[in-house]
Amino acid sequence: MxxxxxxxxxxxxxxxxxxxxxxxxxxxxxxxxxxxxxxxxxxxxxxxxxxxxxxxxxxxxLDQRKNSDDFDVNHVDSEWMELVQHAIENGVTKEDFAYYLDFIKFKKMNGGHE
Incomplete structure (x- = not known):
């Protein structure tokens, strides 16, 4: 994408x-x-x-080759899958995940700790 x-x-x-x-x-x-x-x-x-x-x-x-943005769901740790499933069941949306991921990346880029 x-x-x-x-x-x-x-x-x-x-x-x-x-x-x-x-x-x-x-x-x-x-x-x-x-x-x-x-x-x-x-x-x-x-x-x-x-x-x-x-x-x-x-x-x-526009490159369509497989890159680091792609992943194989078969290689995802079962604990991660359970965590994601639990979040979805509790109403966490894709937009919420994207927001939190952006926030984590921002924190890492800016030293990680306050």
């Missing part, structure tokens, strides 16, 4: 969504929609600006 690839590259470069948005000339809300998969078909012009800012090319952003 192009949004996950963009988000991963952005985080690897240590850029906030605001910074990438400003540098690439793409609105923050539109970039957020792309990263979250709400906007799944951004224009070639937008992809080109994002790719240039992330020091890659459009072909790399």
């Amino acid at each position: 192009v949004g996950m690839r963009i988000k991963r590259l952005r985080m690897e470069k240590g850029l906030s969504i605001n910074e990438l948005s400003e540098k690439a000339g793409v609105s923050k809300s539109y970039l957020s929609y792309i990263e979250r998969g709400i906007q799944q078909n951004p224009s070639l012009q937008v992809l080109s600006r994002l790719a240039k800012t992330l020091s890659t090319d459009v072909e790399d952003l």
Whole structure:
């Protein structure tokens, strides 16, 4: 998914969504929609600006090869599966998971401890 690839590259470069948005000339809300998969078909012009800012090319952003964003559910620890199932049963949404994951990544990028 192009949004996950963009988000991963952005985080690897240590850029906030605001910074990438400003540098690439793409609105923050539109970039957020792309990263979250709400906007799944951004224009070639937008992809080109994002790719240039992330020091890659459009072909790399659109690459369909298996990458680190993909995983095989058969190799997920059973405790993780139980934890996720328990969270779902208690009303945790995909958006909630994404929020918490982003927060954890943010904390790790900023030293991890207060």
